Amino acid sequence: MVRKLAIILLIQLFLGLSISDYVPKTNHSGKLTPVATPYTDNNRIILFRIGMQDHSSQEFKRYGLHDANQLVLASGNPKETMINDFPKGLNASVNRNLSISFQMPNKLQYGAKFLVPIIEASTAIPQMSVFVNGFMAGLIQIAGLSDKNDSNYDAYGNLYELYIPPEFFIEGQNEIILQVERCLYCSSSEDPFLWFDWDYIEMEALYRMAEEPIHGRYIKMGSSVATERYYFDQSAVDHLPYVLKWLGIAYSGNIMRASCFSNVRNSCSAMQEYYEKLKEYNTGAVAMYLYTGDIQLTSAGTLAPEAASKLEQFMKRYGDYIQYYEVDNEPSIFNRSKDVNIAIARWMNENKTRYAPHLQSVAPGWSYSNKNGLPIGWERDPVQRRELENLTDLTNGHAYGTSYLEKEGGSFFETLKTFESLQNGLPKFMLNTEIGTNNKHLDPSKYGAQQKQSAVFDRNLRAHIGFSNIFMQHAAFFKDYELFQTDFQGKNHDPALTQAYSFGNDQESRLKIFRRLALAYATHGSPLSYEIMNRNEVRMKKVYIRAVDTAALQPLPGSKAVSDKILISIVNFEHEEIHLRFKVLMPDKGIFDGERIGPGDVYRDAVQQVNELKAEPWIEIEAVLPPGESIQYILDKR
Template sequence: MLKKAGIMLILAGLLLLSGFTLQWPEQDPRIWRIGVEDDSKQEFAANLTVDKLQYQVNQGSSQAVWSDFPAGLDASITRNLSIRYTLNKIPEHGVNFKFRVLSASKAVPQMSVFSNGTLSGMIQIAGIGEKSPYKYKKLYELYIPKEQLKQGQNELRLGAERCLYCSNKEDPHLYWSWDYLELESLTEPANEPVHGRYIQMGTGVASNDYYFDTGATRHLPYVLKWLGIAYSGNIVRAGCFSNVGNSCSDMKNYYATLKEYNTGAVALYLYTKNITLDPDGGLPADAGAKLMDFLKQYGRYIQYYEVDNEPGLFERSKAVNVAVAQWLSEHRSIYSPHLQIVSPGWSYKSTGGEPYGWERDSLQRKELEDLTDLTNGHAYGTSYADNEGGSFVENLRTLGSDEDGLPKKMLNTEVGTTNTHLDPPAYGASQKQAAVFDRILRAHIGFSDIFIQHAAFYKNYELFRHDFDFKSHDPVAMSSYSFPGNQDSRVKIFRRLALAYATHGKPLSFEIMNHSEVKDKKVYVRAVDTNYLAPLPGSGATSDKLLVNFVNFEDSPQSVRIRVKMPSKGDYHGERIGPGETYRDAVQQVNVKASPWAEFQVNLPAGDSVQTILNRKPGD
């Protein structure tokens, strides 16, 4: 139980050292803070073995000693934590909950956050374990709308959660420690319902692996909508290849389609293997001309350019990669001023390339990192956490650690699993192929800013079946690729996470109408107005869609009924995309009446999700 003591601000430093309570000025938006922002967990209890802990904190107060408060959560020791506090009045714009993680396990622990019995979020926590010589510290934030608060006594309940497919064998691997936890009132309307951290997701959509032709363009909208990444400014890997004939045959229309669905692109065009540099180390004229022509034609559509792909694995020269990055840096102001340069898609291979094995050497990678705007790092299965060759650890080795995540933004152009990857046996997953795909995506939600699944129709990595002719195939007949043994598909897993973390916009107010039925259930609602998103750099893409998402993190079916405050009164038209083996099965047309409040009701199978996409203007 926390002690309450009024103190004068001039004595704040002295009293903090003594463990007394601090009172903030009235204008401070902080409601409470637990712990001290000192890069340490020393003020907390060293060992607590109670599964459920309850604490009462006083509004507007903090203190320096927390000898009865856990230094973090550990699913095998302290799985649940209840923080109770009083609000004299409900903050008009809701609150922001944040906590700073000092270290976490490699297993990608999840922290559920319930406000008065309603799930406010499931935070995906990235970590590299306690024994690593590197540190990854991260401030996670969560928007909690005012509808999940009440005047008087409130409860914020935190929990360490297993993966959807895992048994209690995973519990010893789910732990993290924190520096402090804090709740603050928002002083103005939120621009984004922050869910841990702002991330963007994508995939690669090409026909026959490498072709951006009319078949790829026709399938593109259906892939974007089915995966739940359309309209929110997400990023796909989309750039034809200079060494593949007809690869670019419909590239302009493809990029125009991305713009229509408010989706950006990272491109990789220039084939670099057989390039001989000029004596001064620069790109030869023919290579520069290819890049210039590509940027002249398509530079206004793309937001990012990737220097190369897995240079060690594909025997690429470091000097050529450096020359490409330098050329882009020197010429983008002419052809594509908004363009950001992305480091090569590192495979961290210890052999191959020129000089031999250079891609594994962090000092040699740093030469490229010094020339680019975003880092990269491919990852498959659980490789991201490997101490040698793992993207997460290798980027920390190259770039160092920061006080809040990586010191450089990360765009991973390839993430996913092959059909042979399985979740580690130590975690006890019942669906091993589904679990490892879920885990690697959740890991990247924890540490990468943008990540792109490889790839929608690529054999052995696929989201969708591709045993058809793209030129004649009807996109509504697309079907998801299925793992054997009645496991969840990659599409189902990707959608669940995209709808929870990668749909963006100004939050719409909503109220859960069947609160008693979903109380303490891991059912997440996310409703946004994409009209408030800034235009994408270069293409100027925008959206006017309203997105209403329902995500079931439970391993049992759940029914949810809500009402959402729409921008105005009237009839709204659009699509509802939910469970289904084909796109045709998953989508249905909907009409919604708003007063301006509109009601939605969904039945969610275990681990499933539903998105309603509505035109922003009634009657459209």
């Protein structure tokens, strides 16, 4: 049974309330105590805030709850002593659950946004489920750098936000339950490592329709699709749509690592067609074209004419298609020069306005190696890395397995060293061009996972959902890291027969894990209303619905790619099969057709055609999801 701390907040909020409709007598921003009546703060309508906005949890009790199950606020603000009985966060071994109850005379017209600034969290990447009146609104992935057994840990803080649709709220008493969740494969052994502390918790009423159903953080995901690792040929073009749709990242403005290479003959044979296909599926690209192993610099430290000409020709031909350019790949591992990297970054800054003014530059894909390179080991030195970071728009940092947590050479800790302060997220957007696992990576045994290869891949992706902005699984068809089987000849292979790579031993595949997380966190657009019809069957079940209209997305910079698809995603985070019936409010009345992509180890088996869904303007959907599975509807109006 959920242990409750019920805070009864008497909220006088009416349908259609806007900023201009409500003028508070006083501004309660920064109050030590929870707020019992709504007020405005920087043009935001705050339903309640519990705690001070001071990057500290000192006003709260450590963990555990007050002996009384309820803390009732009849009206106005509670006494200051009450806040001291509120927990400083959640800890799976002490207080796994927290319930907050509050009163609303009327439903919210546009829904609400739940905010929780985390000031410290464990390295296990804890998850916090949020249930509103018994139904799951989201599962927030929380990144942390703290190890309570190490007195030299570094704290990392970030703000997490969750959109809650208006249909979740009712007139009268409402209840929000926050709960720490184990990894899908882990046992109770993980519990001591699942904890986080907050600065405050807050509920904000939206006064207009949300632009995005924010789910913790706004992130984009991707991978890389090439033939035999390096060739962007017609076979790669043919396989690309199947991969994008099966991964669940098509049409949402996600990003792929996609570029041929100046030193690989025939690498660019179908690059134009490849970029056009990405545009068709409203997907962007990060490119890295120039081979840096043999570049000569002028006496002024700039690129020699031959290298500059190669970059110029690439940008002239493809600059309109790409959104990002990556300076280099793991420069120390491949014995590359820091000065050459700096020269490339400077060339991009000085010339991109002529060829691709929208383009943003990305720091090298740091390996953080302390061996090789010129000077030797320069990648490990945060001062020398900062020379590149000062010249680029986004940071980078490759991370496999749980390497991101290594205090020497791990991307998360090394990024902290580069930027020195990470108390409010990263000070610079991060685009990770390589993450994931190889077949030797295993989840740490202390977490008790039965499927250790699956668990470590899941934990790696969830960590990046928690702290990165854009990230790419290393490569879809790269042996030992692959999402899909690679035992075929590309040019003779039917893309519909593409098969998920299997770890064996009844473990979940990388594809299943990637897809589950992509559908939950990386499908974008304006949110569509939905209502669950078999409510009793899914009450307090970790099943997540995400319905978006991609037509609301802004065109991608450069390519101007857009989409008009309706994406309806259903994700089962439970260990049991879920039967779900719900209806979605479509943007227009009419007939919708499309595809339904669900469970299956071969693309042809996973996809079904969907015809004649009649929206009046609601459509009804019924689905059965096995444990950990996900389903996506990709729909067009006829």
